[in-house]
Amino acid sequence: MKRRSPVTGMVLLLVSILVFFFLNLLLGSVSIPAGQVWKALWGGAADNPIWGNIVLKSRLPQALTALVAGAGLSVAGLQMQTVFRNPLAGPSVLGVSSGASLGVAFVVLLSGRIGGIALSRLGVMGEVAMTLAAIVGALAIMALIVYVAQKVRGNVTLLIIGVMIGYVATAIIGVLKFFSAEEDVRAYVVWGLGSFARVSGGQVTTFAILMAILLPLSFLLVKTLNLMLLGDGYARNLGLNVRRSRIAVITCAGILVAVVTAYCGPISFLGLAVPHLCRAIFRTSDHRILMPASLLAGASLALFCNLIARMPGFEGALPVNSVTALIGAPVVAVVLFRKRKEEIQE
Amino acid sequence: MTHEETIRITALATGYTGKRHVKRVSEQLSGAIRSGELTCLLGSNGAGKSTLLRTLSAFLPPLGGEISLLGKPLESYSARALSTVIGVVLTERVALQNMSVEELVGMGRSPYTGFWGRLSEADRTQVSKALALVGIEPLRRRMVQTLSDGERQKVMIAKALAQETPIIFLDEPTAFLDYPSKVEILHLLHRLSHEAGKTVFLSTHDLELALQIADRIWLMDRGGSVHIGTPEELTEDGSLERFFSLPEEEKRIKIHFDLNKK
CATH class of the missing domain: 3.40.50.300 (P-loop containing nucleotide triphosphate hydrolases)
Known part of the structure; x- marks a missing residue:
């Protein structure tokens, strides 16, 4: 069975990112000529000042958010799938995104009752509070998971505990919802749909910088991840400290998910699907290739999904989560079917 | 000897x-x-x-x-x-997909490779030697999941040999x-x-x-x-x-x- 050269694949992914990125700036409910978009992007004044505003203040932050969020979730998904040696593991598997939801639920749903004002009326302040709450919630759950990871030996046990923590968080959110005002529940539900559009201009810089620091850090774990593929016994025999490595990988993936979820809400599916896609495209399990591939493919797919969600007619009303699943599910199914066929032919 | x-x-x-x-x-x-x-x-x-x-x-x-x-x-x-x-060959079956025999044997070089796990020329020579000793050079580019149990066992032995342990x-x-x-x-x-x-x-x-x-x-x-x-x-x-x-x-x-x- 021949393998494609990874370089060609990477270049293609990179090109697709550039294309989708520009399309993200170009397409939307207001039609702006491509030349004007280009001009606005490089600091020039567009013929119509509104156009410049739309491109720079709305479309650019959104495209940037989609790009880094997709990359982060996919890298985290790859790490989770390897550390648990489970193809169904994804960024949400350890309850980290449920933790973020819990944090947001506390702030959104309780502020109405305690402070007497609905957070949804607070505007930007509310947004910042939600982001902070999500980060605190996600990191709290992650700390809990890392603590448990030190105690339990088996991966499966840890996985089950993570899923259980997720259920408990969801249950608490359910209780909070029951006691909350209707408009607060609505605000929470909207957050839960996930969106690349919520991150405003100032926040997107913070978000992008955070991810620009975190993503390279996750690349430091490629040798560890490759050894983990062999299973605990072999990895240990080859000199890997299995327990410490497991905690390092979980921490890295957890923080990535926490940050992305804080800014975009729980985005499902990308993190689960993209690593599978990359394994199928590059036909390798070497993380030195899979890691950059997942990063690029995740960014590209997220931009594409964002584009679909914003297609004329939907007017940005289509939740990104619906799009990721609608596009992602068939793609994964097709890839897996093709793989099965190839295996039979071999 | x-x-x-x-x-x-x-x-x-x-x-x-x-x-x-x-x-x-x-x-x-x-x-x-x-x-x-x-x-x-x-x-x-x-x-x-x-x-x-x-x-x-x-x-x-x-x-x-x-x-x-x-x-x-x-x-x-x-x-x-x-x-x-010490190099080990365990009973547990390694569930690997999309990894070639050469790459898996190359994992045996991990104790000697650097931060990114890149194989040097010397490492590659050791891998080839291990493959030759076990007699599985023709399998070199095959994917691990397509091997029979016997071939798989030989690959794991070659991995242990590449590890160069006494x-x-x-x-x-x-x-x-x-x-x-x-x-x-x-x-x-x-x-x-x-x-x-x-x-x-x-x-x-x-x-x-x-x-x-x-x-x-x-x-x-x-x-x-x-x-x-x-x-x-x-x-x-x-x-x-x-x-x-x-x-x-x-x-x-x-x-x-x-x-x-x-």
């Missing part, structure tokens, strides 16, 4: 430590394993073969007694140092193989121990094959004690017979069971 004592265990006790209680599997094990020899560990299920191998590989802490590797106590080795002294432990390397493959694997290991001067220590249920091929046999009984000798010695002094002094009927049932397990 020199036959030096590479592993010595003295009054070793093996077992598992739980939170509240300690499960002792074997006690008072003593013996030596030499380089340039194929040593087979025989014993019925539950006699503690795997536990002994796990303890010797430092996966499990010993409950008592001493293990000496190349003249130094086992606990004096760091995990990193140990990875260049000692190789194998936990039931013949367990899931058909008879010709069993013979092939054991002959291969015999050849490796003699030609490359490795210390090869493996556990197996294939009594007759082990008696024919091994240089030295460790017989482990359920009581956790061990008899050591060449196949001839063990046959002559009657310990083999004593060891398998099950009634004829029971033995047949066991063999039948073993066959079914495959």
